[in-house]
Amino acid sequence: MPELAEVEFFRKQWDPGLGRKIAAVQLHPRKRIFRGSDPRKIVEHLTGRRLLRSHARGKRMLFEFSGGNWIGIHLGMTGKLRTEPAGFRPEKHDHFVLQQTRQALVFRDARLFGRVRFHHGRTEPAWWRAGGPEISSDKFDRAFLNGFLDRHGRAPIKAVVLMQNGFSGIGNWMADEILWRAKIAPSVLAGALSSAQRARLLRETRFVASESLRIIGPNFSDPPANWLIHQKWKRDGVCPRHRSALRKGTIGGRTTAWCPRCQKIIIR
């Protein structure tokens, strides 16, 4: 489920724990979500520490604890963060729980595609600094976009919009939403996009990212009724612009919905 805006929503679910100590850490050390980190060290270093701050970048989150301790969380396909009352007993898929005096901070992930990483040090971990610019930043501009599209010029644009180093935080539904708004067919090769199409792609990527954050980020509200997301999963979904049938298919290995009337393939 989680893309840019949903990640921001889930990040805030742990806000009640800010400034408060971790009384105990409960985790399942054998689970895949801890791949690359030592679960014993997480328990050892976080117990008794205070949750200080949290950040989100694209689909990634960083939680900072006192004593130079950092937890990175990626929600994968089915990860969720939530808060439960004090004394909460973890259930089957609650693989990482921070118990505090007043509540428990819970990470649940049924399919285990998510990831929890640990770093101990004075400064933020290298894996947090890596990655492309945030879509909301000045760095995500025409020059960056052109370079990225040309670097992956032989991949369909749908696949390129899903690449996290270029389109930080964009996932499957946002990608379809962006291409539909920009009137670009998802199968067009990225390198073949015209100058006008690139301009629209930049504008609509910024628009979908900022509007999703504004609408979904605070409380998971629904986007407006005229967004493609409300149609793309329906069996008989229609284009919100003129109600003609959407097409469905697999592009770049992912389910894709588009309007053949709005998103024409232009042969130049």
Place this chain on the structure above:
DNA sequence: ACCCCTGTTCGGCG
């Protein structure tokens, strides 16, 4: 029962 999936990584292959 069977098929589908809002993510990422990795091996194979062109």
Place this chain on the structure above:
DNA sequence: CCGCCGAACAGGGG
């Protein structure tokens, strides 16, 4: 060597 594609990961839901 570069880069794309499909499979794999694992479980719940339709």
